[in-house]
Amino acid sequence: AAGVIQSPRHLIKEKRETATLKCYPIPRHDTVYWYQQGPGQDPQFLISFYEKMQSDKGSIPDRFSAQQFSDYHSELNMSSLELGDSALYFCASSLGRGFNIQYFGAGTRLSVL
């Protein structure tokens, strides 16, 4: 079965650069979530979308923005990168809102040097 696809899997950037992470949800899934997992930490919710509209926002820095496109894929844009942004970024998708199971992608490991 098709899973959540995230690209790239690894990304190395310098401070103050920008990065774009992409997420392709499971086919027919209309809801996307982004989480950030720092080293040795639990995943922290950043932002979510339902039917291409932003649905909820967590502790996402103003330097980050995201959107969900008409084909339901989502992109997380990160600008003015800082060392502290180095983390594993997960995208998850679900069918509909509520308590539906969130299926996670393999993550994008971002390293800011």
Added chain:
Amino acid sequence: AQKVTQAQTEISVVEKEDVTLDCVYETRDTTYYLFWYKQPPSGELVFLIRRNSFDEQNEISGRYSWNFQKSTSSFNFTITASQVVDSAVYFCALSRPRAGANSKLTFGKGITLSVRP
């Protein structure tokens, strides 16, 4: 506010031993869902189970079993006859209803399980 506590940070067992991973949660909601996810060394998060707040029936899936007790706000996970492939970080998570919004997951800090041959 909701919170998930996984007091055990690291557990090491020898293969074939049984091991229980503890999860205690806090929420004021009467309707909520609890989850367990596995994060193997490769890094991905793998869904294991979802349980709603109205279903206290224990569940067994192969070597895995879950014990949900609302009276103690616990949702513990037991692996029977552990195997080396069970070595991973295990996260317990909580989701609560939000009107007009998606139900984000609140994770515990995770438990690192090492199964030695």
